[in-house]
Amino acid sequence: MSITLDIQLKRYNRIYHQGEIVSGVVVVESRSETRHDGITLTMDGVASIQLSPRSAGLIESIVNSSKPFTLINQSVEVAKSGRLAAGKTEIPFELALTPRSSSKTLYETYHGAYIMVHYSLRCDLKRSLLAKDVNKSQEFIVEYRPGSVAKEEMQPVPFEIRPETLQNVRDRARIPRFLVKGHLDSAVFPLSKPLSGELTVCECERGISSIELQLVRVETCGSTEGHTREASEIQNIQIGEGDVCRGVALPIHMIFPRLFTCATTTAPNFKIEFELNIVIIFDNDHLVAETFPIKLVRC
Structure with missing residues (x-):
């Protein structure tokens, strides 16, 4: 007997905010009449942390804080045991998107290198001992509610890149004399709009091969007693x-x-921050980079 199970949310973009109602239908399709022992729907939200290999041997507090913790977990029985008619059956459901009392708040959905915040609905159709249960999962997205940003935070950020401003340079002899000026439109960027600004190469005694923008996530895991901080590239644009x-x-x-x-997030045992690197690659394949901390918000 073939049974298919699906979860269809009312919102096509699957984006929800804390306190809203997640609603939709559970769709069951079967070629013939089907007996079941109940259909349940479970909403899960989990923040999980995976320490990098470089953090091996660090103090116990970091290891303890890296354990996954539940942000939300609730179940509802959408259908009691009985029979479903042959064909397509739609069962409506509603679940409130509210955190557990121990969590207090829901963090935004995020898929990182070492940190993941994941929300999903799981439907279980239970059957007799001689038949296999049918399961289906569907991820949905949680975002913070849009807020406002102070005007002083939205001011342009001018910059000037030259050999003297560079940090952590190993071989300064290979760096030519150059001057790059420009500005970022702000240090705070709404996620719904692009990161923007402009850059001008004023002078450079060598040829330039490429100028690139590198978006970097900085994930910090741990507590005040000890933590590990890892930076990894998200995307690179020339x-x-x-x-x-x-x-x-x-x-x-x-x-x-x-x-x-x-959105830039600070939690008791992890932080998610972002940086922008402006990378200049010279024609001798030597490169220099300037880093700018940026804050991402919902507004």
Whole structure:
């Protein structure tokens, strides 16, 4: 006997905010009349942390704080044991998106290298001992409610990159004399809008091979007693190819990828932050990078 199970949410984009009602239908399709021992729907929200290999041997507090913790967990019986008619059956459901009392708040959905915040619905159709249960899972997305940003936070951030401003440079002899000026439109960016600004190569004594924007996530796991901090690249966009013209403004424009970014988050045992690297690669394959901390928000 073939039975298919599906979860269809009313919202096509599957985006919800804390306190809202997650609603939809459970769809059961069967070629013939089907007996079952109940259909349950479970809403789960979990934040899990995976320590990097470099954190091996760190103090016990980091290991303890890296254990997954439940943000939300609730179940509802959408159908009591009985029979389902042949064909397609739709069973409506509603579940409130409220955190457990121990969690107090729901964090945004996020798929990172070492941190993951994941929300899902799982439907279980129970059958007799001689038949296998049928299961189906469906991920949905949780976002913070849009807020406001202070005007002083939205001011342009001017920058000037030259050899003297670079940090952690191993071989300064390979760095040519150069001057790059520009600005970011802000240090705080709404996730619904692109990161923007402009950059101008004023002078450079060597040829330039490429100018790139690198979006980096900085994931911190642990507590005040000890923590591990890992940075990893999310995406890289080239804004200048070859030996770009001097004195010409190049636009900085980057759209934030969904799921791999979220609003900047600080939780008791983890932090999710973001940085922008402006990378200049010279024609001798030597590169320099300037890092700018940025804050991502919902507004």
